[in-house]
Amino acid sequence: MPKVYINGTACISAQDSLNKDAFVSMKALDFSEIYYPVQSPQYKDFISPAMIRRMGNAVKNGMVASKLALQDAGEPELDAIITGTGLGCIKDSEQFLAGIVQNNEEHLTPTSFIQSTHNTVGAQIALALGCKAYNMTYSQATLSMPSALYDAFLQIKVGESKHILVGGIDEFAPVTLKNLGLVGYIKSKAYPLAPSVSEGASFFVLEPEKKEQSYAEISGIKMLSKTENPIAFVHSFLASLDLTLDDIDWLFTNQSQLNWQGKSTLNYKVYSGEFDTDIGFGIWLAAHALKQQRLPEGHDSTELNRILIYTADSRGGHCLILLTKC
Amino acid sequence: MKVGITGMGIISAIGNNVNENLQALLEAKSGISTIEHISTLHKDAIKVGEIKYSNEELIELLNLNPESNYTRTSLLGIWAAREAVAQAGIKIDSRTGFISATSVGGMDRSENYFFDYEALPEKQKYILSHDAGDVSFKIANDLGVSDFVTTISTACSSGANAIMLGARMILAGELDTVIVGGTDALSKFTINGFKSLMILSDTENTPFDQNRKGLNLGEGAAYLVLESAKRTLDKNVLGYVEGWGNANDAYHQTASSETGEGAALAMKKAIQGAGISPREIDYVNAHGTATVNNDLSEGRALLEVFSQQVPSFSSTKPFTGHTLAAAGAIEAVYSLLALREKVQFPNLNFSSPMEEFSLLPLTQLRKFANRYVLSNSFGFGGNCSSLIFSSVYA
Numbered sequence: 057m058p059k060v061y062i063n064g065t066a067c068i069s070a071q072d073s074l075n076k077d078a079f080v081s082m083k084a085l086d087f088s089e090i091y092y093p094v095q096s097p098q099y100k101d102f103i104s105p106a107m108i109r110r111m112g113n114a115v116k117n118g119m120v121a122s123k124l125a126l127q128d129a130g131e132p133e134l135d136a137i138i139t140g141t142g143l144g145c146i147k148d149s150e151q152f153l154a155g156i157v158q159n160n161e162e163h164l165t166p167t168s169f170i171q172s173t174h175n176t177v178g179a180q181i182a183l184a185l186g187c188k189a190y191n192m193t194y195s196q197a198t199l200s201m202p203s204a205l206y207d208a209f210l211q212i213k214v215g216e217s218k219h220i221l222v223g224g225i226d227e228f229a230p231v232t233l234k235n236l237g238l239v240g241y242i243k244s245k246a247y248p249l250a251p252s253v254s255e256g257a258s259f260f261v262l263e264p265e266k267k268e269q270s271y272a273e274i275s276g277i278k279m280l281s282k283t284e285n286p287i288a289f290v291h292s293f294l295a296s297l298d299l300t301l302d303d304i305d306w307l308f309t310n311q312s313q314l315n316w317q318g319k320s321t322l323n324y325k326v327y328s329g330e331f332d333t334d335i336g337f338g339i340w341l342a343a344h345a346l347k348q349q350r351l352p353e354g355h356d357s358t359e360l361n362r363i364l365i366y367t368a369d370s371r372g373g374h375c376l377i378l379l380t381k382c
Numbered sequence: 383m384k385v386g387i388t389g390m391g392i393i394s395a396i397g398n399n400v401n402e403n404l405q406a407l408l409e410a411k412s413g414i415s416t417i418e419h420i421s422t423l424h425k426d427a428i429k430v431g432e433i434k435y436s437n438e439e440l441i442e443l444l445n446l447n448p449e450s451n452y453t454r455t456s457l458l459g460i461w462a463a464r465e466a467v468a469q470a471g472i473k474i475d476s477r478t479g480f481i482s483a484t485s486v487g488g489m490d491r492s493e494n495y496f497f498d499y500e501a502l503p504e505k506q507k508y509i510l511s512h513d514a515g516d517v518s519f520k521i522a523n524d525l526g527v528s529d530f531v532t533t534i535s536t537a538c539s540s541g542a543n544a545i546m547l548g549a550r551m552i553l554a555g556e557l558d559t560v561i562v563g564g565t566d567a568l569s570k571f572t573i574n575g576f577k578s579l580m581i582l583s584d585t586e587n588t589p590f591d592q593n594r595k596g597l598n599l600g601e602g603a604a605y606l607v608l609e610s611a612k613r614t615l616d617k618n619v620l621g622y623v624e625g626w627g628n629a630n631d632a633y634h635q636t637a638s639s640e641t642g643e644g645a646a647l648a649m650k651k652a653i654q655g656a657g658i659s660p661r662e663i664d665y666v667n668a669h670g671t672a673t674v675n676n677d678l679s680e681g682r683a684l685l686e687v688f689s690q691q692v693p694s695f696s697s698t699k700p701f702t703g704h705t706l707a708a709a710g711a712i713e714a715v716y717s718l719l720a721l722r723e724k725v726q727f728p729n730l731n732f733s734s735p736m737e738e739f740s741l742l743p744l745t746q747l748r749k750f751a752n753r754y755v756l757s758n759s760f761g762f763g764g765n766c767s768s769l770i771f772s773s774v775y776a
Contacts, residue, residue, distance in 0.1 A: 137630075143513055144535070149489075149571075153496055156574050161423040169575035170635050170762065173485060174514065174535035179763025182630045188647055191630040191765055192543060195487075195535040197515035203532040207547065214554055235499050235509045281480075281522050281531035332513075371510065372519040372531070 060212045061382060062271040064129025064261030066121040067340040068094050070254040070329050074124070079344055082352045084326035085252060090243045091233055092254040092329045097124075110167065112147035114227040117257035118177035119184065122223055128269070129261035135217035136190040137178050138207050140200030140224045142332020144174035147229040154231075177225050177257075190217075198310075198369040200224065201258075201333040202279050202377065208262050209277050223259035224333030242330070254329025258336025260343070266382055271343035275362075275378040283374055287316065290366065293376045304378075305360050306351070308338045310367045322355055335367050339377065346381045384656075385549040385623045386614035387771075389470025389607035391462040392715045394702045395431035395600055399465055404719050407727050408747060412701050414586045414598050422570055428582050431600025431703025432568060433458065446524075451507040453488035454601075456520040458708075459565035462603035463521050470607035471617070472559050479530035479557045480522045481548050482605075483540030483564030483707040487514040490567040517565065530557060535707065537761030538669070539628070540564050541604070542710030542769050546626040548608045558613050563605030563711035572599060572706065579636065581673045587704075589670035589697035590677050590743045592734040597671040600703020604711035606718075621718045624754065624772040625658070627651025631764030637675050642683030644766035645669075649687045649756065652768040656754065660688050663770070664752040665726045667713045668743070669760045670697020671704050676760065681741050693756075696729035696744045710759035714769060717755040721773040724751045751775070 067073040070092040071082050085092055094117060099108050102120045111119070118139070126132070151168040170176075175193035182191050190211075194203035201224030211217040233253070237244025243252045262274070278293050294300055307314065307321045310330070314321050328337035341352075342363040351357040365377040392399065395413025396406035406413065417430045440457040441448050444464075452460075459482060472478065488511040495505045510516065518533040530551070534543045541564030548562035566572075576582045576599060583596035608623065629651060631644025638645065653660055669680055684692045698716050705712055720726055729743035757769045 142515065150496075152575065153493060153571060156493075156570060157497060161570070161574055161577075164574055164578040166575065166578040166636075169571075169578055172575075173537050173762050175537060175761070175763040175765060176635070178536075179630070179635060179765070182632045182764065183635070186632050188630050188632050188644060190628045191536070191763070192534065192547075192628065193536050194532055195514035196518060196532045197513060199515070199532055210550065210554060210556070214550075231497060235496070235506075238499055239506050239509050241510060279532070280529055281519060282528035332515075371516065372523075373515075 057213050058215060058264035060209050060262055060264065060274045061266050062260050062274065062343045063263045063267055063269060064125045065271060065340055065343055066124035066128060067258040067337060068097060068117045068121050069256040069337050070094055071327050073340060076344065079341060079352055080350055082327050085329055087252045089252055090237065091228060092252060094255050112145050112227055113255055114145050114225045115177055115180055118223060118225040119180060121257035121259040122181045122221060125259035125261050126221060132219040134187050134189050134219050134221050136208065136211060136220040137181055137187060138192045138204040138220060138222050139178040140194040140204035140333055141174055142195060142197050142200050142226050144195060145172050145176050146232050147227055148172040150229045150231050197371050197373055198332050198367055199279050199373040199375060201335050202277065202375040206277050206279060209274060212262060212264050218264055220262045221259060222262055223257060224336035225257040226331040226333045227255045228253055251330040253331055255331055256328060256337060258340050270382050272346040272379040273382040275380045277377045280374045281372050286368065286374060289374060290376060297378065304362050304364045306363045308342050308363055308365045310334060338365050342379045346379055385552045385608050386619045387606050387621050387623065387718065388609050388614060388617050388619060389466040390620060390715050390718060391465025392604040392712060393433060393458055393461045394602035394712055395433055396701050400715065406701060410728055410730060412586065412730055414703060420568055420570060422573055424573060424577055427584050429586055429598045430568060431598060433601055451511040452520060453511050453517060454490040454567035455484055455486050455488060455565050456517040458567055458603040459517060459521040460524045463525055463561055463605045466561060466605040466607050467525055472607060474526040476529050477558040478527055479560040480525065480527040481532055481544045481560060481562045482518040482521060483534045483544040484514050484517050484566055485535055485537055485540060485707040486566045486569050486572060488512040488516055489571050490569040493569055493571050536765040537763060538706055538709055539759040539761035539765040539767040540707035540710065542759040542767035543628060545606060545623060545714055545769055546628060549623040549626060552608050552610050558610040560608050561605050562608060564707040565603035566601060566706040566708045568599060568601040586731050587672035587700055588731040589672040589699060589729055590736060590741060591732050592736050594672040594674060594677060596673050598703040600705040602702060602705045602708045602712055604708060604715045606714060619774055621721045621774060622772045623769065625652040625656025625770035627655060628767045631766055633764055636762050638679035638760060640679060642679035644764050645680055645683035645760055646686045648766040648768040649683065652770045656770045658754060663693050663754050663756045664750060665720055665755045666693055666695035667717050667755065667757040668695050668697045669758040670699055678738060681736060681739055685739060692741060694726050694744050694748060696727055698727055700730035710767060713757045717757045717771045720755050721752050721771060724749060726750050
C-alpha cells in the first residue's frame with residue numbers, strides 16, 4: 057500500500073506561520089482577548105483588489121494558503137481538492153441574515169448568500185486553478201479537517217489519487233463571537249476563563265511519493281464521534297500500526313490538561329487560539345517539527361521520530377493522527 | 383456488484399416513509415404547496431415542497447426531549463435514519479459509521495434568534511446547534527453510532543457525496559456498515575437566498591420545459607444503509623451502489639457551464655467505475671431543478687455522455703421540490719424504488735420541449751425492469767456528482 061507524504065504546506069494563523077522558521081520562536085497567545093486575528097499575508101500579491109473586497113477571511117486565507125502550499129509542493133496537477141470547515145463562511149452568513157432582518161426580506165443581493173455555502177473555499181480554489189477534479193468539503197465541528205484529511209489519505213492508500221490538496225479553514229464574525237460568548241463556549245466578560253478564539257487556513261499537499269521536500273509521513277488517522285475511554289482509543293490506534301505509546305516522542309493536542317503515561321505533551325492551541333479547524337495548525341507544526349528536528353522554544357527535542365496528534369471536543373469528536381519523520 | 387444496500391428511510395413532501403413516497407410517485411401525486419410553517423414575505427410568491435409537521439409534532443412523534451435543542455434539520459434526519467436502520471435490521475457496533483449531508487444545518491432555528499439571543503435566554507440553547515456538525519451528532523447519537531461520523535456540505539450534491547464516501551469506505555474495508563444520506567429543512571435563509579438569485583418559481587416547477595421559471599425549494603431527509611459483502615450474505619439486499627463520480631465544473635460559483643462539462647465528467651466517471659457502457663443505463667433520475675441554467679447544462683451533458691441516445695429520464699423535483707443537501711439521498715431512494723418496483727417515474731408538469739435540443743423526459747409512469755439507474759446531483763461551487771445503482775438482478 058502506498059504511504060502518504062506531506063509534500064507541501066502553508067499555514068495562515070495568529071502566529072507568523074507563513075515563515076517556516078518562525079515556529080521555533082513562537083510565543084503563546086496571552087489569552088487576554090476574546091479574538092485574535094491572523095497575521096495576514098499580503099492578499100493583493102495573490103488576489104485582485106476587486107475580489108479581496110468581496111471575500112471574507114475564510115476565502116481570502118484559503119485562497120492564499122492553498123496557492124502557497126501548491127507552490128511549496130512544486131505545483132502538481134491535482135487529483136482532488138478537499139477542505140474542512142466547522143462554521144464555513146460565517147461572515148457572509150451573518151451578512152445575509154442581517155440583510156433579511158434589516159430589509160424585511162426585500163431587495164437582497166445574492167453575493168453573501170452565494171459565498172456562505174460551506175464549499176465556497178474549495179470551489180474558489182478549483183475555479184482559480186481551472187481544476188475539474190474531485191472536490192469535497194466536510195463540516196463536522198472539530199472533525200471537519202480530520203475528515204478532509206481522512207478522505208485524502210484513503211484515496212492515496214487505495215491508489216485512486218496521487219496529488220491531493222487538503223485544507224482546513226475557519227473564520228469568525230462579530231455576532232457569532234457574541235453568541236458563543238453568551239453561553240460560555242468561548243471567552244466573554246461573563247466567562248473569562250473560556251477559550252480565546254482565532255482563525256486560520258492550513259493547507260497541505262499529500263502525495264504517495266517521498267521527496268526531498270517531504271515534511272513527514274501521515275502514518276495513520278482515525279476519528280470517533282464518542283468514546284468513554286480515550287486511552288483505549290489511542291492504544292488500539294497505535295496497536296493497529298504495530299506501535300505503542302512508547303514509540304511516540306511527542307503528543308500534540310488541543311486539550312489543556314492531558315497526561316498520558318507522562319508523555320511529553322504540547323498544547324498547540326496556546327499558539328493558534330481555538331477554532332474548529334485549529335488541528336490544521338497542529339499538523340503544520342508537527343510536520344515542520346519533524347522536518348527540521350526541532351520544536352518551539354521551551355520544549356526539549358532530542359530525537360523526533362513520531363508525533364501523535366490527539367484532539368477531542370465536548371460537542372463530540374475524537375481524532376488521532378500519527379505523523380512520522382521521513 | 384459493488385456495495386449492497388440493506389435499508390432505506392425517507393421523509394419528504396410526498397410522504398413520511400418509503401411506502402408513502404412510492405405511492406405518491408406511482409399515483410403522480412405531487413407534494414408542492416404553499417408554505418405554512420415559516421412566516422415569510424414571499425409566502426404567496428413561491429411554492430415549496432413542505433413537510434406538514436411542525437417541529438413540536440416531529441419531536442413528539444419521535445419521542446424526543448422537547449427541552450433539548452433539536453433543529454428541524456436534525457428532526458427530519460432522525461426520522462429518516464431510524465426507518466433505514468430498522469429496515470436493515472442492523473446492530474450498531476464499532477464497525478458502523480454515519481455519513482450525513484446538510485447545507486442548512488441548524489440555521490432553521492438560529493435564523494429566528496440570531497441577533498436577539500441576549501434577550502432570549504431560553505433560546506440560547508440553539509446557539510450550539512447552529513453548525514452542520516450538530517445535526518449529524520444528534521442523528522448519530524439517536525442511532526447509537528459512536529465510531530466514524532462526518533458531514534459533507536457541498537450544497538445540492540451533498541447527499542450523493544455522502545453515499546459515495548460510504549461506498550468507498552465499505553469497499554476499502556474501513557467500515558462494515560454505514561448509514562449515509564442527507565437532510566435539509568426549509569428556512570428563511572435559503573428561501574431568501576434563492577429568491578435573491580431570482581431562480582424561485584411562483585408556480586410548480588417544470589423541469590426540462592421550454593418555459594421553466596425556476597425551482598421550488600423543498601425539505602426532507604433520506605438515508606441508505608450500506609453494508610459489506612460479509613454482512614449482506616444473509617440479508618435482503620435492495621440494490622447496489624455500482625458506480626460513482628464527482629467532478630468540478632470550475633466555471634462559476636453558482637451557474638453551470640453551458641456545455642455541462644462538470645456534469646458530463648461526473649456521469650462518465652460513474653459509468654466507468656461501474657464497468658458498464660452508457661447504453662446499459664436504463665433510466666436517469668436527473669437533477670432537473672427547472673432553473674433555466676441547470677436543465678440546459680444537464681441536457682447538454684446527457685446528450686454528450688450518451689452520444690445523443692439519452693435513456694429514459696425524469697426529474698422527480700416536481701414531486702418533492704429541490705431538497706438541497708437531501709436531494710441526492712432522496713433521489714437515491716427513488717432510484718432504488720425504480721429498480722425494485724421495475725418502473726420509471728414521470729417528470730410532472732412537462733408541456734413544451736426545450737428549443738436547444740430534442741430531449742423529452744418521461745411524462746408518464748413507465749413499467750420497465752431497470753438494471754442500472756443513474757442519479758445526478760449538481761451543486762453550487764460547480765460540484766457535480768453522479769451515482770449508479772444496480773438491481774439485484776443485474
